[in-house]
Amino acid sequence: MSAAPTVAATERAPPILRVDALKVRYALDGAEIAAVREVSLDVAVGECLGIVGESGSGKSQMVLAALGLLASNARTLGSARFEGKELLGLPLAALNRIRGSKLSMVFQDPMTSLTPHLRIGVQLAEVLVHHAGATWSHAQRAALDMLERVRVPDARRRLRQYPHELSGGMRQRVMIGMSLMCEPKLVIADEPTSALDATVQAQILALLREVRAQSGLSIVLISHDLGAVASLAERIVVMYAGRVVESAPTMELLRAPRHPYTSLLIECAPSLHRPRLDRMPSLLGLPPSPRDAEIGCAFAPRCPRVTDRCRVQRPPLRRIDEVAEVACHHPLAP
């Protein structure tokens, strides 16, 4: 767990990514589905921001929307600015100059995210040829360096192999390497370890930490696994039902969660250090359907602190101390 001494210093600098009132909606069979109700967040230069939430909380949809990667029936509203430049509605050619070079993405499943018919070396080198106009021989050398940098053993041989000849962990290293080929300012990692074994997960997270220490890039780490996020991120944003419910520095959030949902989420995380329980604690009930209209707090039906007010009035996200924001009428005391 790395607390960030640099955050305070960089906070005044303009954020590398500013998502403002972003909404994602799908029109499906006449019904409107709100995948992301409304999200605003900033990613500071050099910061690692973790985004945590259950499946369907809209965390992936939010970043996919910012990158213009949603299906064609999605409607995106709001704003997503990368280095001050609006990404939403940017022409495809301009977007493609940013995607994969200054702003790159690492996907969940390394088993299927590499094109099966091309050698690893070609796929890595191509990024540089395509985006930076590098020559093939230069790009090939850069690919080899990159494989060594992401600690793929026997890199020279791996370059000539096809994706199926590599293990899942190796492929995720390659994917991370590919995302770093053009020295991006921001890497968005969408559940980068969810498809991997626990030990490999730890290695990949360590690799991300190392890469970040070397190049000082910003990372957005999306996961449903609070533990994985906490080991890397300085700040964590908790999403529920398409909205941000809490945003706080990692240590604060883990030590003193303000939102009842965050608190329950932390309790539900399995731990080896806790005495064994007969039952794993779990959240009762299900998150509301994105089809339903929003009345009151989305978490109200599952919340232990619920009051009548919560059922009718939606709590806005508000700053409650100098570091944390929470969307709750009855936040927990620190």
Next chain:
Amino acid sequence: MSATLWRGAAERLRANSAAVAAIWLLAILVLLALAAPALNPNSVETLDWSRVAYAPGMAHAHWFGTDRLGRDLFVRTFEGARTSMAVGLVAGAVSLSLGLGFGAIAGYVGGRTDYLMMRIIEILSGLPLVFFVIFLTVVIGRNSYVLYASVVAVGWLTMARIVRGQTLSIRRREFIEAAVAGGAGPVRVIWKHVVPNVLGPVAVYATLMVPQIILFESFLSFLGLGTQEPHASLGTLIAEGAGEMEAAPWILLAPGIFLALLLVSLNVLGDGLRDAFDVRETA
């Protein structure tokens, strides 16, 4: 569709003795079509008035006999085969490229574009093609371009459908999404990521398409819409032969047997390839 798939397919194909026999037969037929006319002193056009509708035999220069104009059938059969194969190959390749491009774009872009493109395919496949070819022949006159164009007009439609189907099955795969996220535009994604990965099943269909095209060319030539005299294709030779079937059956037999062997070998090879790729399993 990875390199191992191609390698594995090659191995499975080698284990299939029927397919291997078909490859050998095909090689022999191609070689014959290319080399055989040179073995014989006669030319396609020379008329030998002293030996009209002569029976085959090794005693004279007309090993397969002559037709009713005294032209040597040995040379004409292999010349005709050459024409038919050329049409099969060229029209096959053009249909393949057209179908591949059209199908991949329709499948990848999707939505309204896909809808429109597929309706175009349906309208085109609804047209009575033979009528269309007769119409073209009347307007433009008989030349080999009309022949190629009309053969392609049939071939590419099914190819486009097949490629579109394959594209739809891979377009939501993560590596496509990763390529888009990596800043690849639609053209690049289609060319670098979609097309190479649909080639396996497409290769299978292409081998099965070539005999269809050869057959269609023969059919057009049989009707007198295709290859023009003095040039021959298997279709025109068979048409000629069919007229003299009772008096001089060899005129029909030589090109007929060649066409049959060619079609059988191509079809067996196509089937072998389909089994080797096992399209249903990998698609």
